[in-house]
Amino acid sequence: DEFTKIIMSEQPMQGIKACQKFGLIKYIIPELEKTISVEQGGAHKYDVWEHSLKSLQHAADKNFSLEIRLAALLHDIGKPKSKREGEKKPTFYGHEVIGARITEKVLQDLKYPKNVIEKVTKLVRNHMFFSDTEQISLSAVRRIVARVGKDNVWDLMNIRACDRIGMGRPKEDPYRLRKYHAMIDEAMRDPISVGMLNIDGKKI
Numbered sequence: 001d002e003f004t005k006i007i008m009s010e011q012p013m014q015g016i017k018a019c020q021k022f023g024l025i026k027y028i029i030p031e032l033e034k035t036i037s038v039e040q041g042g043a044h045k046y047d048v049w050e051h052s053l054k055s056l057q058h059a060a061d062k063n064f065s066l067e068i069r070l071a072a073l074l075h076d077i078g079k080p081k082s083k084r085e086g087e088k089k090p091t092f093y094g095h096e097v098i099g100a101r102i103t104e105k106v107l108q109d110l111k112y113p114k115n116v117i118e119k120v121t122k123l124v125r126n127h128m129f130f131s132d133t134e135q136i137s138l139s140a141v142r143r144i145v146a147r148v149g150k151d152n153v154w155d156l157m158n159i160r161a162c163d164r165i166g167m168g169r170p171k172e173d174p175y176r177l178r179k180y181h182a183m184i185d186e187a188m189r190d191p192i193s194v195g196m197l198n199i200d201g202k203k204i
Helices: 002-007 012-021 048-061 066-074 095-109 114-126 138-148 150-166 174-189
Strands: none
Touching: 002 012, 002 066, 012 048, 012 066, 048 066, 048 150, 066 095, 066 114, 066 150, 095 114, 114 138, 114 150, 138 150, 138 174, 150 174
């Protein structure tokens, strides 16, 4: 309950930093403390710890829900385990898969409700989907909508915005944002499951 109050406060970044400063975070989310000093390189200005906290703070600034705030904080929690040194910068292949498993365990240990655990885990698992507008096809967008559900796809977009701001970028690129939204809107109008069809076996 106290951790949730921190997450839902206006300044959760300062609250989490205070927990770490006073040696408490290792009793709440020890996996999160392991992200300290995990450098990322490339477009990232911050290590995983600072990036995660800034992503969380953006979620708070936007007054997003508890689930989005938790996902913003935990979306890269799998990076320490997946880190491999590359020629120019480290790589973190599969960190979203590892992160989803860690996230599920963390939230179970903290006794969050099942529906919260399932949603946050799903957001963490799929947060890497929106990466390059030039390579994303409409069929791929349909698959992600089917995978996370129509109720969660816009939350996934919000996680992407938090991720981007957490990298130190001033705002979401307007062109990319418009293209993502247009593709999702189009995909949402299409039937992505049998249940969405307007015809059933009896009519056939």
